[in-house]
Amino acid sequence: DAGVIQSPRHEVTEMGQEVTLRCKPISGHDYLFWYRQTMMRGLELLIYFNNNVPIDDSGMPEDRFSAKMPNASFSTLKIQPSEPRDSAVYFCASSLRAGPNQPQHFGDGTRLSIL
């Protein structure tokens, strides 16, 4: 079975540009999560969706960040305008249902560098 697929794997862009990260969850999974990983702050949950609806976006750092899930098989995380402090690895994860007995399956991440 295909796992969570993220694209691109690497993105290098200049400050001020718009960045779009993409995620395809595992088919049939109802929950989708976006995380950010940095050396300073570790792994942080940014937002998660249930059945394409955003449930908790309290981790989104500021208005420059937005996430959408137009259908069950696709989600985007956008940063506009991007800043150097947004440089991080961004992970998408999905799970079948809610709760601790439903493990989250992670993609391989997008390594973002803002110059």
Added chain:
Amino acid sequence: GNSVTQMEGPVTLSEEAFLTINCTYTATGYPSLFWYVQYPGEGLQLLLKATKADDKGSNKGFEATYRKETTSFHLEKGSVQVSDSAVYFCALITGGGNKLTFGTGTQLKVEL
């Protein structure tokens, strides 16, 4: 709020050595506890979990026991291999929720 504290790395061991990575937590209610592993260039993978006190999670020779009295979930392996080199994350979820709270991760390096 919830928090997870892990021992700082990197931890460097020789092959076949015994491994312990300490993890303690603070949580409201009764959390479920997890260990995730991240190999270089990859996402996190669930290694093992325990959902109630005194449960032992185990997988691939790794074990961790949920100790409510010491609020700990230490990861152990009796004999590590070079292929175990990775970053290990302790994490928790409370109630029936979905929000994983992660520790900062501990890098393990195993040398021949």
